[in-house]
Amino acid sequence: MSSTQMLKGIIDGCILAIIQEKEIYGYELAEKLEQYGFDSFSEGTIYPLLIRMQKEELVTSTLKKSTAGPKRKYYSLTQKGKNELQQFMVRWDKLQNSVNHVLYK
Amino acid sequence: MSSTQMLKGIIDGCILAIIQEKEIYGYELAEKLEQYGFDSFSEGTIYPLLIRMQKEELVTSTLKKSTAGPKRKYYSLTQKGKNELQQFMVRWDKLQNSVNHVLYK
DNA sequence: GTTAATACCTTGTAATACAAGATAAAGGAC
DNA sequence: GTCCTTTATCTTGTATTACAAGGTATTAAC
Numbered sequence: 001m002s003s004t005q006m007l008k009g010i011i012d013g014c015i016l017a018i019i020q021e022k023e024i025y026g027y028e029l030a031e032k033l034e035q036y037g038f039d040s041f042s043e044g045t046i047y048p049l050l051i052r053m054q055k056e057e058l059v060t061s062t063l064k065k066s067t068a069g070p071k072r073k074y075y076s077l078t079q080k081g082k083n084e085l086q087q088f089m090v091r092w093d094k095l096q097n098s099v100n101h102v103l104y105k
Numbered sequence: 106m107s108s109t110q111m112l113k114g115i116i117d118g119c120i121l122a123i124i125q126e127k128e129i130y131g132y133e134l135a136e137k138l139e140q141y142g143f144d145s146f147s148e149g150t151i152y153p154l155l156i157r158m159q160k161e162e163l164v165t166s167t168l169k170k171s172t173a174g175p176k177r178k179y180y181s182l183t184q185k186g187k188n189e190l191q192q193f194m195v196r197w198d199k200l201q202n203s204v205n206h207v208l209y210k
Numbered sequence: 211g212t213t214a215a216t217a218c219c220t221t222g223t224a225a226t227a228c229a230a231g232a233t234a235a236a237g238g239a240c
Numbered sequence: 241g242t243c244c245t246t247t248a249t250c251t252t253g254t255a256t257t258a259c260a261a262g263g264t265a266t267t268a269a270c
Binding site for chain 2: 246
Binding site for chain 2: 033
């Protein structure tokens with residue numbers, strides 16, 4: 001993943017980090033992102049992203065019954081996903097340094 | 106500008122910050138970004154971006170002779186650009202907090 | 211059986227990072 | 241004087257992707 005894709009892909013990394021904590025389903029993830037202070041990540045963003053990440057074999061999913069509503073698709077990280085998260089954290093750190101260097105010199 | 110566009114638009118803010126320091130032309134800007142640790146911002150990224158920012162009236166430009174090569178197009182911030190930079194810095198700060206909250210809890 | 215809440219997915223659009231390549235001007239080598 | 245290199249800008253085309261908008265399914269409560 002290039003540095004550019006990172007600029008576009010910050011959410012990806014954050015989602016990997018949240019999933020690593022504990023397995024989680026899309027709807028819950030959306031709520032959690034809002035808690036963490038991210039504005040407006042709609043389901044139109046999150047579901048396609050999760051599907052993409054599963055295609056890339058960063059996450060796996062299992063269906064579990066819900067108390068109310070359709071089955072929940074719980075996601076957890078694969079080893080590849082854990083590696084990707086590590087790499088993301090390095091890139092994020094570097095990006096943070098660069099941006100702060102520019103902004104605050 | 107939404108939070109999403111920000112994710113994609115971090116470079117925009119950085120470029121505004123660099124231009125605010127002193128007027129600068131595209132080619133020089135590309136070099137400077139590399140100095141600051143950004144990988145690989147090619148001219149195919151930077152020139153369209155500068156043109157876009159001028160269209161949005163965030164920057165103005167004036168041509169000046171170069172010692173070698175075609176005329177340099179020096180960019181500087183408009184008042185609108187300065188405001189945008191301020192807003193970007195606030196959004197960046199918020200984003201940083203959110204991401205770090207997720208990553209390092 | 212209707213409503214509300216929960217949960218997932220799809221389609222279409224606009225933005226945009228970037229590679230690749232075109233163009234232009236100046237200076238130096240020969 | 242013509243060729244090469246360096247400096248400098250711009251354009252075209254492609255792939256990615258955030259998101260709005262809307263659709264579908266399941267359960268509980270009434």
